[in-house]
Amino acid sequence: MALVPLIEYDEAPPDVRAVYDDIRATRKVDWINNFWKALANDPATLTRVWSQVKQVMAPGALDPLTKEMIYVAVSVTNNCEYCIHSHTAAAHTKGMTPQMFHELLAVVALANETNRLSNGYRVDVDSRFRSPFAG
Amino acid sequence: MALVPLIEYDEAPPDVRAVYDDIRATRKVDWINNFWKALANDPATLTRVWSQVKQVMAPGALDPLTKEMIYVAVSVTNNCEYCIHSHTAAAHTKGMTPQMFHELLAVVALANETNRLSNGYRVDVDSRFRSPFAG
Amino acid sequence: MALVPLIEYDEAPPDVRAVYDDIRATRKVDWINNFWKALANDPATLTRVWSQVKQVMAPGALDPLTKEMIYVAVSVTNNCEYCIHSHTAAAHTKGMTPQMFHELLAVVALANETNRLSNGYRVDVDSRFRSPFAG
Amino acid sequence: MALVPLIEYDEAPPDVRAVYDDIRATRKVDWINNFWKALANDPATLTRVWSQVKQVMAPGALDPLTKEMIYVAVSVTNNCEYCIHSHTAAAHTKGMTPQMFHELLAVVALANETNRLSNGYRVDVDSRFRSPFAG
Amino acid sequence: MALVPLIEYDEAPPDVRAVYDDIRATRKVDWINNFWKALANDPATLTRVWSQVKQVMAPGALDPLTKEMIYVAVSVTNNCEYCIHSHTAAAHTKGMTPQMFHELLAVVALANETNRLSNGYRVDVDSRFRSPFAG
Amino acid sequence: MALVPLIEYDEAPPDVRAVYDDIRATRKVDWINNFWKALANDPATLTRVWSQVKQVMAPGALDPLTKEMIYVAVSVTNNCEYCIHSHTAAAHTKGMTPQMFHELLAVVALANETNRLSNGYRVDVDSRFRSPFAG
Numbered sequence: 133m134a135l136v137p138l139i140e141y142d143e144a145p146p147d148v149r150a151v152y153d154d155i156r157a158t159r160k161v162d163w164i165n166n167f168w169k170a171l172a173n174d175p176a177t178l179t180r181v182w183s184q185v186k187q188v189m190a191p192g193a194l195d196p197l198t199k200e201m202i203y204v205a206v207s208v209t210n211n212c213e214y215c216i217h218s219h220t221a222a223a224h225t226k227g228m229t230p231q232m233f234h235e236l237l238a239v240v241a242l243a244n245e246t247n248r249l250s251n252g253y254r255v256d257v258d259s260r261f262r263s264p265f266a267g
Numbered sequence: 268m269a270l271v272p273l274i275e276y277d278e279a280p281p282d283v284r285a286v287y288d289d290i291r292a293t294r295k296v297d298w299i300n301n302f303w304k305a306l307a308n309d310p311a312t313l314t315r316v317w318s319q320v321k322q323v324m325a326p327g328a329l330d331p332l333t334k335e336m337i338y339v340a341v342s343v344t345n346n347c348e349y350c351i352h353s354h355t356a357a358a359h360t361k362g363m364t365p366q367m368f369h370e371l372l373a374v375v376a377l378a379n380e381t382n383r384l385s386n387g388y389r390v391d392v393d394s395r396f397r398s399p400f401a402g
Numbered sequence: 403m404a405l406v407p408l409i410e411y412d413e414a415p416p417d418v419r420a421v422y423d424d425i426r427a428t429r430k431v432d433w434i435n436n437f438w439k440a441l442a443n444d445p446a447t448l449t450r451v452w453s454q455v456k457q458v459m460a461p462g463a464l465d466p467l468t469k470e471m472i473y474v475a476v477s478v479t480n481n482c483e484y485c486i487h488s489h490t491a492a493a494h495t496k497g498m499t500p501q502m503f504h505e506l507l508a509v510v511a512l513a514n515e516t517n518r519l520s521n522g523y524r525v526d527v528d529s530r531f532r533s534p535f536a537g
Numbered sequence: 538m539a540l541v542p543l544i545e546y547d548e549a550p551p552d553v554r555a556v557y558d559d560i561r562a563t564r565k566v567d568w569i570n571n572f573w574k575a576l577a578n579d580p581a582t583l584t585r586v587w588s589q590v591k592q593v594m595a596p597g598a599l600d601p602l603t604k605e606m607i608y609v610a611v612s613v614t615n616n617c618e619y620c621i622h623s624h625t626a627a628a629h630t631k632g633m634t635p636q637m638f639h640e641l642l643a644v645v646a647l648a649n650e651t652n653r654l655s656n657g658y659r660v661d662v663d664s665r666f667r668s669p670f671a672g
Numbered sequence: 673m674a675l676v677p678l679i680e681y682d683e684a685p686p687d688v689r690a691v692y693d694d695i696r697a698t699r700k701v702d703w704i705n706n707f708w709k710a711l712a713n714d715p716a717t718l719t720r721v722w723s724q725v726k727q728v729m730a731p732g733a734l735d736p737l738t739k740e741m742i743y744v745a746v747s748v749t750n751n752c753e754y755c756i757h758s759h760t761a762a763a764h765t766k767g768m769t770p771q772m773f774h775e776l777l778a779v780v781a782l783a784n785e786t787n788r789l790s791n792g793y794r795v796d797v798d799s800r801f802r803s804p805f806a807g
Numbered sequence: 808m809a810l811v812p813l814i815e816y817d818e819a820p821p822d823v824r825a826v827y828d829d830i831r832a833t834r835k836v837d838w839i840n841n842f843w844k845a846l847a848n849d850p851a852t853l854t855r856v857w858s859q860v861k862q863v864m865a866p867g868a869l870d871p872l873t874k875e876m877i878y879v880a881v882s883v884t885n886n887c888e889y890c891i892h893s894h895t896a897a898a899h900t901k902g903m904t905p906q907m908f909h910e911l912l913a914v915v916a917l918a919n920e921t922n923r924l925s926n927g928y929r930v931d932v933d934s935r936f937r938s939p940f941a942g
Contacts, residue, residue: 134388134390134668135387135669137670138391165393166392167381167385170384170390171384171388173670174501177504177508180589181380181384184377184589185377187585188373192370193364193366194336194371198336199370201337202337202340202371202374205341205344206344206382207378208927209341209344209345210481211750211752211926213392214385214386215381216926217392217393218392218393219378220396221395230676230713232328232329233400234328234717235327235329235334236329236337237717237924237928238717239323239334239341241920241927242320242338243337243338243342243354244345244923245319245919246302246316246350246916247341247345247350248884248916249302249305249312250349251883251886252270252879252891252911253271253305253912254270254888255349256269256301257349257352257353260356261352261355262352264359265355265365265368268802269803270803271803271905308805309906309913311727312909312912315728319724343522345886346518346616347886351524352524365578368540369582372519372522373582375522376516376522376586377515380515383478383510383511383514384511386478386486387478387510389486400675403938404660404661404938405659405756405757405938405939408661436661436662436663437654437655437660441658443940444778446774446862447654447774447778450859451650451651451654451781454647454855455647455651457855458643462636462640463640464640464644468603468606471603472607472610473648475607476610476614476649476652477652479615480614480652482751483662484655484661484662485652488663488666490666494670499598500670501597501598502598503670505599506599509593509594509599509607513607513612513620513624514611514615516572519572519576520617520618521617522540523541523576524539524540525571526539527618527622528570530568531622531623531626533811534810535625535810535811535848614788616791618794621791621792635811639849643849645792646788646789646792649785649787650784650785651781654777657744657756657780658777659756659757673931674928674929674931676928703935705933705935706932707921707924711928721921721924724917728914732906732910733907734876734914738873741869741873741877742876742877742918745877745881745884746918746919747922749880749885750884753932754932757932761935761939769868770940772868772869773940774868775867778863779877779881780877782878783894786842786856786860787882787890789856790887790890791887792810793845795841795842795845796809796813797841797888797893798840800896801840801896804899
């Protein structure tokens with residue numbers, strides 16, 4: 133159970149309503165999910181986090197579906213229950229099929245495995261790998 | 268410095284050489300990176316992990332570049348230095364541009380942020396999010 | 403559901419009762435929370451952990467409220483449900499207001515975000531930052 | 538070694554220079570640390586992250602020193618080397634004494650310990666702890 | 673609630689049934705736990721993961737009980753609820769007594785504590801510790 | 808480089824020397840490793856942590872080698888470089904062979920993998936697994 137009340141639209145102050153309206157318009161949905169209703173207890177955080185999500189998750193060099201799958205990968209690694217549910221649903225809406233979801237989880241699991249083999253053996257970074265973008 | 272010696276091809280037993288040959292053929296490269304040279308101290312692990320990487324990272328419902336970026340996302344979340352270097356280099360080889368890398372990191376960072384907001388407020392999962400693939 | 407029975411005062415052996423009495427006296431409360439009732443299955447652990455908590459969380463160079471908020475910060479980062487609930491409640495008792503809680507979570511979330519940007523870009527530590535306490 | 542070049546002021550485009558100027562003015566320092574020089578490879582991220590840091594770390598219901606110590610607590614839990622160095626230095630500048638640093642680390646370590654005892658025994662949340670801020 | 677349906681034996685395709693049969697024969701049990709029923713939605717993952725578990729958890733230089741306790745140690749550190757329950761039950765079946773379980777959790781908790789003291793103080797690795805197996 | 812000076816025996820106050828003497832006597836070694844030299848900056852922490860390590864790592868229902876391997880498992884999962892080196896060396900001293908080390912890392916890696924498959928599919932805990940020690 134949430135540590136704070138979930139703020140519904142009808143009881144929200146104007147600055148919160150403005151964010152809710154923008155979430156619905158941007159996402160073309162008619163409801164607000166609980167994450168935002170919890171953040172609305174602190175309008176400054178709500179406004180700041182929504183602004184960031186809106187900017188970062190917009191189409192860019194990566195498409196929105198790829199971004200959602202990366203979000204799921206992080207959330208699964210951290211075991212954030214809410215985030216796994218919300219971003220899996222979002223990725224599904226954007227076109228992630230069951231087979232894509234299975235492969236996503238397979239890669240996440242494999243990476244978590246080999247991360248620990250690298251950690252445990254203390255493998256030195258190959259000089260060939262350093263800094264592909266270092267200019 | 269690695270906790271085990273790095274096994275070079277010339278000093279490797281036949282089962283290790285067979286894996287090294289398959290890595291080079293599959294990846295179309297002429298060298299073996301340190302991760303495998305460390306694992307080669309335990310040929311059973313080397314064989315098992317390579318077999319798994321080969322299967323999981325092959326093209327499927329997700330393309331190889333998307334899979335590499337998911338690998339980077341997990342490695343950055345876990346802060347595995349070796350893995351960040353090796354999989355960023357691999358993603359670069361497969362076509363990840365600097366701008367794609369920046370956006371990848373931006374999503375990873377954002378997800379780590381909102382994971383903690385969800386954790387901290389103990390936000391309840393919306394019933395609408397449950398089980399898009401539950402059949 | 404806990405993996406071990408929760409040991410109530412009336413059924414506890416003398417060494418466990420002594421710790422329970424000390425917890426109630428130190429905290430000026432009339433009940434024992436489930437964490438200690440679970441640890442009581444292993445009196446050595448109960449005694450050792452309580453002794454440590456009592457020493458570390460006592461007023462010192464940091465005041466008890468600051469210490470509780472640091473405890474919440476760690477528990478949110480690790481997503482320990484029990485610990486988030488118990489230490490948020492403790493911080494609330496010691497004077498944490500809703501606004502302080504919101505700002506605490508905002509800092510925790512931000513730190514988790516920028517930790518991954520530092521990880522991902524493999525930023526070198528500035529020489530000016532090294533060892534402010536190195537003597 | 539950083540995966541991207543560190544962008545110095547003299548070679549930076551105007552939007553990056555504007556952020557650098559604001560960092561120096563806000564913090565009353567005459568230099569820019571490597572974190573921002575790495576982020577400057579993606580001006581959108583630089584601008585967004587700095588704006589967030591500036592807002593979240595400003596004085597509010599929590600004072601800036603407490604916020605820095607919370608930042609250190611998260612960074613130590615996640616083992617982000619860069620972040621531990623930079624935020625310990627920042628907390629030192631804001632008044633953290635060696636004894637405060639020792640107590641901070643002692644609480645962080647203790648919390649990481651008891652988080653796992655709670656996890657491992659699967660301790661149920663006491664009903665008395667639920668939702669001090671739930672309204 | 674699982675994100676995918678749990679596949680029962682009677683509705684499973686032949687390749688899934690073959691894995692289920694092997695799990696039951698190898699473990700000498702007459703039922704299949706939910707983990708495998710979830711993985712069965714992707715037969716390739718089911719087959720690959722079971723093959724790996726079967727090989728890694730078999731008796732070797734370490735006995736099966738020690739391996740299960742290591743599994744519990746990782747799962748508690750990561751706070752994987754399902755894994756804590758399933759591997760604690762498995763370790764119990766293989767002979768882990770309550771006192772062994774208490775000591776296991778005490779070590780896991782202590783290690784999580786001292787990991788953060790090492791992280792936080794940025795302790796340099798003693799040259800005497802390097803590479804006991806480095807050949 | 809450590810954030811605090813490493814305190815050598817000759818410059819240590821009497822309470823620190825007493826702990827150093829006890830470490831050497833208990834472990835039958837003639838030197839003190841850097842972890843304790845860093846903690847010695849805060850004698851209260853040094854005394855408390857050593858007391859805890861001495862109690863938890865002593866022979867009990869689990870033998871000292873098993874305890875050291877559990878310590879390594881946690882340290883690899885958390886990627887604590889210092890701790891991986893120090894506890895691998897300690898386990899080696901207590902009899903861990905290279906093959907045992909390889910199998911230890913293989914289990915740690917596998918557990919980190921399947922933890923994420925359980926997380927990602929949100930697998931429900933089987934009722935048969937609940938509470939083997941619940942009394």
